[in-house]
Amino acid sequence: xxxxxxxTDSPAGMCTTYIGAILxxxxxxxxIHVVGTRLVRLNPNVIHKTRGNAAVAIEADGDPQKAFAIxxxxxxxxxxxxxxxxxxxxxxxxxxxxxxxxxAALRDYCTxxxxxxxxEAAGALYRGYKNRRGLIGATxxxxxxxxxxxxxxxxxxxxxxxxxxxxxxxxxLFSAEAETYPHTWDTVDxxxxxxxxxxxxxxxxLFGVRGESAAWVEKARSYIRxxxxxCEQIYTTNQGTDAHLVPGVIGELREGRSYLVxxxxxxxxxxxxxxxxxxxxxDCGTDLRCMAYEPTKGFRDVARALVPGDVVAAAGSYKGxxxxxxxxxxxxxxxxxxxxxPVCLACGRRMTSAGSGKGYKCRVCxxxxxxxEIEVVERRIRPGWYEVPPTARxxxxxxxxxxxxxxxxxxxxxxxxxxxxxxxxxRMNFTKKDL
Numbered sequence: 001x002x003x004x005x006x007x008t009d010s011p012a013g014m015c016t017t018y019i020g021a022i023l024x025x026x027x028x029x030x031x032i033h034v035v036g037t038r039l040v041r042l043n044p045n046v047i048h049k050t051r052g053n054a055a056v057a058i059e060a061d062g063d064p065q066k067a068f069a070i071x072x073x074x075x076x077x078x079x080x081x082x083x084x085x086x087x088x089x090x091x092x093x094x095x096x097x098x099x100x101x102x103x104a105a106l107r108d109y110c111t112x113x114x115x116x117x118x119x120e121a122a123g124a125l126y127r128g129y130k131n132r133r134g135l136i137g138a139t140x141x142x143x144x145x146x147x148x149x150x151x152x153x154x155x156x157x158x159x160x161x162x163x164x165x166x167x168x169x170x171x172x173l174f175s176a177e178a179e180t181y182p183h184t185w186d187t188v189d190x191x192x193x194x195x196x197x198x199x200x201x202x203x204x205x206l207f208g209v210r211g212e213s214a215a216w217v218e219k220a221r222s223y224i225r226x227x228x229x230x231c232e233q234i235y236t237t238n239q240g241t242d243a244h245l246v247p248g249v250i251g252e253l254r255e256g257r258s259y260l261v262x263x264x265x266x267x268x269x270x271x272x273x274x275x276x277x278x279x280x281x282x283d284c285g286t287d288l289r290c291m292a293y294e295p296t297k298g299f300r301d302v303a304r305a306l307v308p309g310d311v312v313a314a315a316g317s318y319k320g321x322x323x324x325x326x327x328x329x330x331x332x333x334x335x336x337x338x339x340x341x342p343v344c345l346a347c348g349r350r351m352t353s354a355g356s357g358k359g360y361k362c363r364v365c366x367x368x369x370x371x372x373e374i375e376v377v378e379r380r381i382r383p384g385w386y387e388v389p390p391t392a393r394x395x396x397x398x399x400x401x402x403x404x405x406x407x408x409x410x411x412x413x414x415x416x417x418x419x420x421x422x423x424x425x426x427r428m429n430f431t432k433k434d435l
Contacts (some may be wrong), residue, residue, distance in 0.1 A: 001064045003027075003071050004091040006055035006137025010083035010164065012091040013163070015203040018156050020056035021233035023074045030070055032062030038142040041395045042105045044244060045256040045317050048085065048133060051201065052395045055137030056235075057144060068092040068125040079223035081129070089115075089134025091142055099145035106244055107135060107257060115139040148241040148405075153217040155206040155229040163202045167227040170195050176209065176223035181403040184211035185221045185240070189390040192297055196390045204230075210239060212402075222276060227384035239435035242398040245315055253318040258396075260408055261323065262331075262415045264422075265310040269303045277303045278322070281314060283367060289322045290314055296388040302328055309334025309422030311415045313408070315397075326397045327387040329408070331415030335423040336377040342369045385412075 005023070007017045017039055024034050038057040045117045046053055050119070060067060071090050080086040097118045103111050112128065115135045120125045124142075128135040157166070173195050173425030177187040187197040189208055201252075206229050211217040214234050221232075263283035272279050273293035280287050292303040306312065313329035341351045344362035351360035351369060359370040387393070387400050398405070 001067060001094050002142035003012060003058040003062055003063070003067055004055060004089070004093075004097055004138035004140075004142040005057075005071065005075060005134075006089050006141065007050075007086060007134030008079035008088045009050050009203065010080040010086045011201070012051060012080060012083060013202045013204075014078065014080045014158060016054060016056050016204055017154055017233070017235065018204040019074060019078050019311050020058060020235075021154070021156060021231055022078065024058060024233065025231070026070050026074060027058070027060055027062070027067060030062075030066065031134070032060050032067055032070075035061060037181050037233065037235050038141065038144060038146075039239070040102070040137075041238055041244075042137060042140055043107060043109065043256070043258075044394050044396060045258065045319060046109070051083075053137075054395070055141035057141035057194075064092050064094055064125060070129075072127055075129075079129075085134040087127070087128070087130040089128045089132060089136070089138040091124050091126040091135065091138040093119070093122045094144055095122050097122045097124070097139060097143040097237055099143055102140045102143040102145055105140035106238075107246055109256065110136050110140070112136060118143070144238070146238050146241075146243075148243065149236050149238060150240045150402075151211055151214050151217050151433060152237050152239060153209045153211075153214075153221050153234045155208070155221070155226070155232045156204045157206045158228065158230040159204075161227065162204055166198055166206060168195075168198050169225040172223055172225040173197060173207070176220040179223055180211065180216055180220040181214040183213070184209055184388040185399050185401055186210050186306040186393060189221065191389055192391055194391045210237075216425045239395045240398050240402060241396065242315070242408065244396045245408075247407070248318075248413060250281070250283040250288045253288070253323070255318060255320075258315075258317045258326075259323070260313055260315045260411055261288070262311075262411055265306045265308050265312060265334075269309060271300075271304070275300070279303055279306060281312070281323070286304055290316070290325055291320045291322045292325050292388075293392075295392045296325070297392065299325070299386065299388045299392070300344055302381060302386045307334055307336050307379075307424040308328075309424045313412045313415055315408070325388070326394060327385060327400070329385045329404075329412040329415070330381060330383045331412050333379050333381070333383060336379060337423060337425055338375045338377050339425055340375075342371065342373040344369075345374040389423055 269279035354361040
């Protein structure tokens with residue numbers, strides 16, 4: 001059977017994965033054998049999410065009625081019922097629902113009624129509380145289908161210290177990643193010197209380690225020094241897989257979905273208030289604004305290095321008519337040249353424009369030249385993939401250390417085959433009148 005839980009936490013505390021870990025132990029104590037546990041991330045753009053929009057699924061052998069009763073008791077005891085936006089859901093099914101519902105909740109939006117329809121068709125036991133929104137995630141979790149998977153070890157705090165500062169040795173986290181990378185990732189952000197695997201929210205999580213197998217996250221965990229945890233749980237997850245992305249076409253994107261789109265840079269990036277960087281991206285005459293927000297740190301320099309004519313693939317969430325970038329694939333760079341008035345051969349001063357179509361003239365010695373100075377500019381980036389740093393990475397976004405999925409690489413390859421190369425001209429040192 002499959003047991004699903006969702007929407008038990010709130011910004012004020014609790015964590016659905018913690019309730020999942022407690023439920024695993026109570027099931028085992030009751031003689032129900034737990035086969036596996038899943039942490040299932042769903043659409044990261046859903047506005048009702050608490051933090052990472054995660055649900056939990058537990059695969060077990062035993063009596064479904066008994067398991068349902070234990071799960072309901074666990075949720076009723078631990079969930080944040082006093083919070084208005086917390087609406088738990090519990091589901092137990094002897095037969096897994098069709099994976100189509102999981103993919104809909106991962107990449108699109110689902111309703112409570114749709115979830116109930118799926119559960120009833122599967123003959124599942126279920127209970128929703130308050131507005132019952134948690135049934136969506138609980139149903140998606142037990143219907144989940146992982147074509148790619150990673151693992152996360154989560155350590156949880158003892159109840160008496162919830163809400164107090166966590167005691168985790170930062171140096172040990174950096175050591176854990178140094179000893180196990182690239183088999184584990186995002187424990188820390190080495191480039192920015194930031195710890196990533198320790199949350200700052202008032203929930204029971206002490207720290208988390210993500211990696212390619214249970215063995216590797218356990219090895220990384222062995223290096224970490226911290227306060228005594230209450231318990232630990234390893235989950236199989238869809239984190240770091242790009243499972244939320246689908247191919248998209250500029251002009252046909254839908255709000256709140258995540259896409260990989262291709263196109264050509266139309267305008268040089270600009271830095272706006274707060275350090276957020278944006279540039280215009282186009283395909284077949286339709287424009288799209290791409291955003292690299294301040295938390296993406298050095299990734300913004302990649303956006304700034306693009307010039308009109310560069311052909312790229314861009315991945316991210318489409319919100320507010322912008323694509324909020326998670327990574328960029330540069331397929332082909334435009335030729336960038338700097339055009340400016342020539343240097344006078346007679347006196348060494350730089351000439352100025354003599355008027356439209358009249359060439360250039362030296363204001364010091366009156367020498368003339370018909371031709372501008374053209375300099376090929378060396379580009380600061382190269383073709384390939386670029387990603388946001390770990391501190392800004394979404395749970396579902398696949399880090400480049402895991403490689404690039406074949407379908408994404410095919411999108412980038414198709415970019416290389418479309419449109420002829422272009423030349424970006426950067427005019428320098430013209431007078432205000434000439435410009």
